[in-house]
Structure formats: structure tokens, C-alpha cells
Amino acid sequence: MGDDPGIFEVMHTMRTMRRLKTEPVPAEMIHKILDAGIRAPSGQNTQRWAFLVVTDSEGKQFFGERYDYWLHHQFGDRISNFDESTSMGRTTKAALHLAKHMHEAPVLLFCCGKRDWPFAVAEEKRVGKAPPSHGSIYPCVQNILLACRALGLGASLTTMHQMFEEEIHGYYQIPEDYGVVAVIPIGFPQGKFGPVSREPVETKTHYGKWGNRKLE
Numbered sequence: 236m237g238d239d240p241g242i243f244e245v246m247h248t249m250r251t252m253r254r255l256k257t258e259p260v261p262a263e264m265i266h267k268i269l270d271a272g273i274r275a276p277s278g279q280n281t282q283r284w285a286f287l288v289v290t291d292s293e294g295k296q297f298f299g300e301r302y303d304y305w306l307h308h309q310f311g312d313r314i315s316n317f318d319e320s321t322s323m324g325r326t327t328k329a330a331l332h333l334a335k336h337m338h339e340a341p342v343l344l345f346c347c348g349k350r351d352w353p354f355a356v357a358e359e360k361r362v363g364k365a366p367p368s369h370g371s372i373y374p375c376v377q378n379i380l381l382a383c384r385a386l387g388l389g390a391s392l393t394t395m396h397q398m399f400e401e402e403i404h405g406y407y408q409i410p411e412d413y414g415v416v417a418v419i420p421i422g423f424p425q426g427k428f429g430p431v432s433r434e435p436v437e438t439k440t441h442y443g444k445w446g447n448r449k450l451e
């Protein structure tokens with residue numbers, strides 16, 4: 236594979252890389268990744284994303300400890316007895332590894348979104364805080380993941396922070412009008428990139444009317 240893999244090569248091999256080296260990631264690379272992120276589309280081009288880049292050991296420790304605790308709390312026995320011969324078992328093993336080593340990831344990238352009620356929620360039904368517009372942040376998150384892969388950096392999209400988001404807001408001083416959409420640990424990968432395993436297009440696609448499996 237060349238230094239600059241094409242977009243399709245990047246998409247086909249952008250596996251979740253949960254085992255990372257501790258070697259620092261140069262600031263220019265982080266900037267390049269974010270600069271790819273902000274090229275994403277957003278509703279009415281409002282660009283309501285904001286990023287928090289955490290590289291200090293105290294900040295990473297804070298997140299790592301809570302992530303690991305909540306992963307175990309949330310999944311309990313389901314993750315302690317995994318079968319490594321299955322794909323799910325291997326993913327579980329890697330997810331546990333990531334949780335245990337989260338604080339060692341060179342960069343924790345918090346992708347945040349401005350809170351905004353979706354059109355479909357009527358005014359009178361708007362109770363409490365609006366969620367961030369995930370639809371306007373995920374294209375940016377995907378661009379970031381693709382940029383990491385293109386630069387040879389490992390990354391994983393994580394969402395376990397939802398279990399302790401209030402604590403995160405307090406500790407990192409994230410304003411209340413932003414929600415944290417995804418936290419992406421980034422670093423040079425220990426393993427190799429490889430093909431992602433997905434069910435084929437044919438099993439997911441209908442043509443004209445639902446149920447028609449052939450393009451007429």
C-alpha cells in the first residue's frame with residue numbers, strides 16, 4: 236500500500252483500531268485531521284461542531300478510569316465470558332483492551348455538537364436540554380476517522396461517555412449548550428489495517444419498492 240491510499244482503499248480498510256502505541260501524534264497531524272473533519276456537510280451549513288483535544292495525562296486518566304468503569308458496569312457478565320473464536324468475542328476483547336489502556340492513547344478527541352431541537356420535536360414537547368444534532372456531527376466524525384486512516388493513524392469511534400457525560404462537562408469545562416457526540420482515541424496503531432467485515436450490498440438494498448432485490 237502506498238503512502239497516500241485512495242479514498243476507496245481507505246474506506247474498505249478503516250477498521251476500528253483499539254490497540255494503539257503510546258508514541259505522540261504530531262500537532263500538525265491533529266490539525267490535518269480536524270481540518271478534514273470540518274469539510275463535512277452539516278444542516279444549513281451551520282457547522283455546529285466543536286472539538287476538545289486532550290493530550291495531558293491527568294485529563295486522559297480522568298476519562299480512561301470512568302470509561303473502563305462504565306464499560307464493565309454496563310455490560311457486566313456479557314463481557315467477562317467472551318468466546319475469542321467469534322468475531323463478537325474478538326471485538327469484546329479489543330474493547331476491553333481499549334478501556335484498560337484509554338489513558339495511554341496519545342490523543343483523546345472529543346467531538347462535540349451544539350444542542351439544538353430537531354424539527355420533528357414540537358415546541359411544547361421540548362423538555363430539558365436539547366440533544367446535539369447527531370446528523371450534523373457524524374459526517375464530521377466520519378471524515379475524522381477517514382483522515383486518521385489515510386494518515387496511518389488508528390482511531391475508534393466511542394460513545395460510552397454518555398454514561399458519565401455530566402462529569403465530563405464539569406471536569407473539562409465544556410459549556411452546557413454543547414453535547415459530546417463521540418470520543419475518539421487516536422494514535423499510531425499496534426496492528427495492521429485490514430478489510431472491514433460487512434454484509435454485502437445485495438442483502439441491504441431494495442429497488443423501486445421494498446422487497447424488489449433487482450434493479451430493473
Ligand SMILES: Cc1cc2nc3c(=O)[nH]c(=O)nc-3n(C[C@H](O)[C@H](O)[C@H](O)COP(=O)(O)O)c2cc1C
Pocket residue numbers: 249250251252253326330333391392393394395431432
Ligand atoms: C455509533 C457508534 C458507537 C460506537 N461506540 C463504541 C464504543 O463505545 N466503544 C468501542 O470500542 N467501539 C464503539 N464503536 C465501534 C463499533 O463497535 C465498530 O465500528 C464495529 O464493531 C465494526 O467494527 P470495525 O469498525 O472494526 O469494522 C461504535 C461505533 C458506532 C458507529
